[in-house]
Every structure is written in C-alpha cells, then in structure tokens.
Amino acid sequence: MKFGIVVSEGPYTHQASDSAYHFVKAALEAGHEVPRVFFYHDGVNVATSLSVPPQDERNIQQQWSAIAKDHGVDLVVCIAAAQRRGMLDENEAKRQGKDAHNIAEGFRISGLGQLIEMGIETDRLMTFGD
Amino acid sequence: MEDDVKKFLYVNRKAPYGTIYALESLEVVLIGAAFDQDVSLAFLDDGVFQLTKSQDTKEIGVKNFSPTFRALGDYEVTKLYVEKESLDERGLTLDDLQEIMWEDEDDDYEEKPSIRIVSRAEMADVMADQDVILSF
Numbered sequence: 228m229k230f231g232i233v234v235s236e237g238p239y240t241h242q243a244s245d246s247a248y249h250f251v252k253a254a255l256e257a258g259h260e261v262p263r264v265f266f267y268h269d270g271v272n273v274a275t276s277l278s279v280p281p282q283d284e285r286n287i288q289q290q291w292s293a294i295a296k297d298h299g300v301d302l303v304v305c306i307a308a309a310q311r312r313g314m315l316d317e318n319e320a321k322r323q324g325k326d327a328h329n330i331a332e333g334f335r336i337s338g339l340g341q342l343i344e345m346g347i348e349t350d351r352l353m354t355f356g357d
Numbered sequence: 358m359e360d361d362v363k364k365f366l367y368v369n370r371k372a373p374y375g376t377i378y379a380l381e382s383l384e385v386v387l388i389g390a391a392f393d394q395d396v397s398l399a400f401l402d403d404g405v406f407q408l409t410k411s412q413d414t415k416e417i418g419v420k421n422f423s424p425t426f427r428a429l430g431d432y433e434v435t436k437l438y439v440e441k442e443s444l445d446e447r448g449l450t451l452d453d454l455q456e457i458m459w460e461d462e463d464d465d466y467e468e469k470p471s472i473r474i475v476s477r478a479e480m481a482d483v484m485a486d487q488d489v490i491l492s493f
Contacts, residue, residue, distance in 0.1 A: 233491070235493075267381065267385075268377065268378065268381055307381075307384060308381060338388065339384065339385050339388040339389070340388055340391070340392070342385060342389075342491075343365075343385075343388065343389040343392045343394070344392070346363065346365060346488075346489040346491070347361065347363055347392065347394065347489075352489050352490070352491070354491065354492050356492065
C-alpha cells in the first residue's frame with residue numbers, strides 16, 4: 228500500500244513526529260511505500276538543522292534525514308508554515324534578505340499543493356498530530 | 358479525468374483563534390481548490406465557532422480571517438457541514454453563523470446556502486464517504 232504522511236506538531240513537545248517516524252519505518256520494513264511526508268503547522272520545526280538535543284536523547288531531525296537518505300522518502304516542509312516560524316532554505320533566506328538558513332539535509336521546502344497531490348496519489352493519508 | 362477526482366474532507370474542530378489550526382486549515386482549502394477535487398468542509402466541536410458572524414479580533418491583535426469563508430463559493434467549495442450537536446452544546450444556532458452562499462451555474466446562477474446543518478450521526482456518514490480526510 229502507498230501511504231502519505233502528514234506531521235502537524237513540532238518535535239519534542241509532542242509525540243506526533245516520533246509516532247510518524249515509527250510508523251513510516253515500520254511501513255517501509257513491511258514492504259509498503261511511503262513516497263512523501265508533509266510537515267505542516269509546527270511540524271515544520273522538525274526540519275531545523277540547528278537543534279542540538281542532549282546526546283543521550285533521540286535526534287528527531289537526524290532520524291528523518293536518515294529515512295530520506297536510506298529510503299528516498301520525499302520530506303516536504305510547507306513553505307507558508309515554515310516562513311511564519313523562521314524555517315528558511317538557502318534560496319528563501321536570500322530572497323527574504325535573511326542572514327541564515329536552517330533546513331536540514333533530506334528536507335525540502337515547497338507549497339501546500341504537495342500535500343493535496345500526496346492525498347490524490349496515495350492509497351491512504353495518515354495525519355500525526357495532537 | 359473523472360477517475361482522478363477524490364473526495365477530500367477538511368475537518369475543523371478548533372476555535373478560530375487561540376491556535377493557528379483554523380487559519381492554516383483554510384490556507385490548505387484555498388490552495389487545494391485549484392486541484393479540481395470534490396471538496397467538503399466539516400465543522401464540529403469548537404470548530405463551529407469559526408463560522409460565527411461579527412467576529413472582531415482587534416483586541417487580540419490577530420487578523421480576522423472569517424470573511425474568507427464567504428469567498429469559498431468562488432473557489433467551488435460549496436459544502437460546509439456543521440454538526441448540530443456541537444452548535445447546541447455551545448448555545449449556537451444557524452442564526453449565529455455567517456450567511457455563506459454559492460452560485461449554482463447549473464441552475465441559472467441561483468444563490469444557494471453552503472452551510473448544511475447535520476446531526477452527529479449524519480456527520481459520521483459524511484466522513485465515511487470520503488477518500489481523504491485532513492483533520493485540523
């Protein structure tokens with residue numbers, strides 16, 4: 228089966244991004260396809276390359292980046308939600324005249340159309356939120 | 358093309374202000390309208406407050422986005438299901454909600470109401486009938 232995943236809460240405060248990660252991992256191991264994960268609302272904060280959790284804790288961003296690298300999962304961060312919350316890639320930082328960018332490897336910024344498209348092209352859409 | 362049309366339902370359960378879910382839900386609806394899918398919106402729990410008339414957000418310094426709901430008809434979003442029990446539990450009636458209309462081009466552009474009050478049981482049927490549900 229082809230799953231589309233939405234993550235709609237930020238890392239660490241909520242379990243949503245952890246649960247989504249465990250689900251995606253289990254689905255892939257079971258032979259299902261997860262072509263894309265869409266990060267919305269505070270979920271966009273998962274993509275920050277600047278989080279530095281204590282060493283004996285999981286690093287949520289790195290877990291996701293590894294999933295993208297190992298399984299080719301397309302990790303899309305909503306641009307409108309990201310800009311509100313100070314999440315910019317290099318191009319956007321330049322365009323908005325900001326002096327830093329913070330989108331981690333494996334994530335990309337794109338529009339809400341990617342969420343709708345994911346709903347159209349997958350068999351099941353799962354939302355991980357509060 | 359007809360085969361590519363899926364039934365999308367946007368479920369709105371939260372008050373319009375206090376959290377950003379309602380606003381960012383509406384943003385998805387507006388973008389999603391360009392994809393020519395079969396779109397419905399559901400309002401239940403505190404989500405019914407999103408449709409109330411005379412919203413005034415001046416004192417909280419947040420943009421009042423409620424007029425946007427009246428423009429949904431222009432985006433061919435014409436099915437707004439509102440749960441009756443949620444209204445009742447909050448002391449609200451249809452009269453407390455904005456009048457939201459759409460023009461039916463197949464019926465001499467007659468103006469028709471977009472809001473459909475449904476019971477909790479009917480709302481369950483609406484949900485069961487969908488292909489994709491996005492919950493906010």
